[in-house]
Amino acid sequence: MQTPPPPPASPPTGAPADGPSLRIGALAPLTRPGWAEAGRHLLAGLELAVREVNDSGGIAGRPLELVVKDTAADPRKAAAAVDELARLGVAALAGEYHSVVARAVAARADALGVPFLCSSAVLDTLTEQPTRWVARIAPAQSHGWRIYADFLLGAGHRRIAVAADPSVYWASGAAVLRDRLASHGGTVVELGMRALTPAAVCDELAAREVTALLLLVGHPEPAVSIVEAVRRDERLPGMMIGAPAGQPELAEWAELTGDDGAAVPFLRYLPEHLSPLGARVGRALRERLGQAPSFVAFEGYDTVTVLADVLRGQGADRERIAAAWPDVDVEGTRGRIRFSHVPGIGVWQWSWAPVQVVERDRAEPDRFRILHSG
Template sequence: MPSPSPIVIGQVTSLTGSNYMGLENRDGAELAVQQLNDAGGVLGRPVELAVEDDESLPQGAVAAYHRMADRGVVAVVGTSFSNASLAVLSHTDERRVVYVSTGAAHTQVDPVRPYVFMTPPTGRVVAAQLLRYFRHRGLTRIAVAFDSDSVFNREAWTTQETMLSQFGIEAVTVVSVKVDTEDFGPAVAEAAASGAQALMAWVTGPPATGLALAFRSAGLNIPMVVGLGAASPTFVDEVGPGADGIIVATSLVAVEADLPPSATRSAIAALTEPFERRHGVPPSQFAVDGYTAAKLIAAAVDAAGDDAPQAVRQAMDSLTCLTPEGEYRFSSTDHSGLDVNDVAVAVIRDGRFRLTPWSRDEMLRHLP
């Protein structure tokens, strides 16, 4: 009897170019597919991951998505590079193949597009959670630094700026940096001169590292708070001992050790333990997103009882699925699925992300 044909999940990710997080993204999706196959596959069929390189370029992501659609994949795990992911969106209307982005720009799902979903908490959700943290700490005057070359960070700051008055917070200075900025000293000096009580940093990759190193070199006695883009072991390694004390918005996975026993913590362990055995490091936010996207697609195929792209889309539109990132509740009007309670506010201690006391109390109240 012939073996059943595989269910093919596509993945568009950055294997080359400046977006080094793409390799972590792929590692997470590969682990998810292995686990699905170890458990017997989906609908009694093996699962296969087909990966295409977007070369860290918007046009590369568009071309890769079209190649996946031509191949007949059931759905696509999208790139973590928001600039590239946004370029794909209009093409989903034409090709009608579900695209589960691992980029975090909220404009991917606002307004809702029929075939576009996302895994990370949106920039809007992260921004709101960090403002809740500032308010709890009594930090009402903040300096802001953001990477204007990053769509996610630029949009996250623009969104957060509109929320400031709701939380009684004022941005006393706002500094724009760029992805190729080499000297972050002037940005830090402006923050220091502003009288701010904290530095809010919307930066990812090299700018996150550069800003953190300059912040520590300046010896400022205020907290540095960074958005989701710094929730990676790579950031901690590159900043070194100076990373200790930096506050970072993270997924629940990064703070597994501090979470209370729960179904969510069990789902996290199912990812972190085998990932660390395989790669020798904990999964970054980008690995978590790749893993989660593949699991969500598989859950939709299973719920649909069919691997036809239209059936998968319909299943995604009403999917509820517990994952290491929280419990997604997609609907026809919500293609992000997560809320502020799925964002941890952590502090880096001894090279690890640890829940802040405030965030621990919040998790005790809300964690599934």
């Protein structure tokens, strides 16, 4: 499914104030080759939170306004968007889903001195050097993927394969898995997808005698074709397919894979039970999206919730906004959000959002089964 991008700027909705708007630059992948459905969910969360802030009086009588830019999973396009948003006078930047794009946004935000609250990208090295300008809602990849490795070990998988596209994000994830499994006597076989077809992946799996295959590849392709090939290969009965990056979270996965896409464990960043705030927001997001909201939508909502709190105290002054990250203490949809410095991570980090390993139920694909929590 491909969703057309929204207009460049989303005017404030229901704002009772008559002062000049406070602008937030919103970055999301809204067209291919970006994962447009993830971008749509992210934007829905951002927009819902802005609407609620404005309906409750705005920020000191000033409405919030999102200025939306489509990154299309292109780091260069994203960096150019940051330049444009800075010229437009946004108080801060928010959003982005793809890690390689968020890195470009963070680097440019740091260079220009524009605060950036990253919603969904998880790559540990979001910036090459520590920066005071960037904070992040999503958990770091090393944290979530270690939890996924612990799930594999607990399920008895000691020899796994990863079908991996060439990317710093996929390479970082594979390294986390390799190190965690190796410390418990496990091994990771890497299958480079630059040279392999889905059928060749099946041949490798049969020859290597692995018990699980993890999809460290793009969505929808080649992920969907690999799933179909493995499920239909008579040499691979019982082969577990996993997708730690979360491809099965969104409805598009179920639409494209059907029954083949069930029972594919993935990481999601939600608690087992939502708080009253989370449940209320979840209902509003479902109405807005016309489907169950993903954790990405909640990340978008929490991002604006944090920024609104900071803006109430600091106004639109970029220096003061960046200086306020360590003072954040806000109730989000998935827990209390506070930022700190985490070893090995150069941005202000919420540590941590709840982490689950879940799968779509074979008998009821719209229902998620929790397999492991971290």
